[in-house]
Amino acid sequence: MRRLLLVLLACAGSPAMAQTVGREPANVGDAAMAASAYHDSGHYEEDLAAVLNEADAWIASEASRHPKPAVVMDIDETSLSNWPVIRADRFAYFPNGPCDALPKGPCGWAAWEKSGKAAAIPGALALFRHARALHVAVFFITGRREAERAATDANLRAAGYAGWSGLVLRPDAARTLSAAAYKAPARAAIEAQGYSIIANIGDQPSDLAGGHAVRGFLLPNPFYRVP
Structure with a gap:
């Protein structure tokens, strides 16, 4: 009798268990293999190029419409590859x-x-140089800490970037600010200098959140997430 009761209870519980199966997230190991395959297949570079080409065309079409046009670029997985x-x-x-x-x-x-x-992402470097040729100011806003300014500056120059108008890094004392919480105000500060940010380019949704740009361009990055 006791065994029968246990069987009945197990059967009664099975529908509830069946309902939880669909909530299981993607297997982390499978996701890592898929991300590596995406990178190595060449599709990652193709998708990067597609977005960067679209951004480049947009910048070329908008540059002459603003007295002080500017572009904001993130650094990691946007301008430089890690x-x-x-x-x-x-x-x-x-x-x-x-x-x-x-x-x-x-x-x-x-x-x-x-x-x-870190090496330059080719399409991003080409976009940077084209923007500068069009007399568009380029600002870098990054999640790297202020303590890394010298190394970051040197890395950008070594990778081929030269002639930018500003490099904004996260304050060393900031411990809890999300990327959006300090990047959006940083863009607002650029606008306060009289610039029109015609394009904001990043690989994280948080790079683009908060406005202060005519248009945002999100590059593919399945490798990590920055809130």
């Missing part, structure tokens, strides 16, 4: 520690960024 550390860390994030064993990990992000070895 793929060597992303792959070495297998999509994990290690803020601290050395980065001296690439292409093997682990690699600390702070050490990587201070090394200044």
Whole structure:
């Protein structure tokens, strides 16, 4: 009798269990393999190029319509690629520690960024140079900390970027601000200088949130999320 009761209870509970199956998120391991395949297949570069070409055409069409046109660009996975550390860390994030064993990990992000070895994303560099040729001011607004200014400045120049109008980094003391919480005010401060931000380009929705740009362009990045 007791065994029968247990069977009945198990059967009674099965519909509720069946309802929870659809709530299971994507398997993290599968997602990592899919992200690597997306990058290595060439589709990532194709999708980057498609958005950057659209942004470039937009900038060319809008530049002459504003007395002081400007473009805002994020840095990581927008202007510079961190793929060597992303792959070495297998999509994990290690803020601290050395980065001296690439292409093997682990690699600390702070050490990587201070090394200044990130390469330019080709389409972004081409867009930057075209904007400058059109006399459009370019500002970088990044989630990197102010303590990394010298390394970031040097990395941008080494990658081919030169002649930007401003480099805005996250204050060292800021611990809880989301990217949107300080990037939107940073764009507002650029507007306060009389600029019209005709394009805001980033790889995270938080790069574009908060307005203060005529148009935003979101680059693909399935590798990490910044709130």
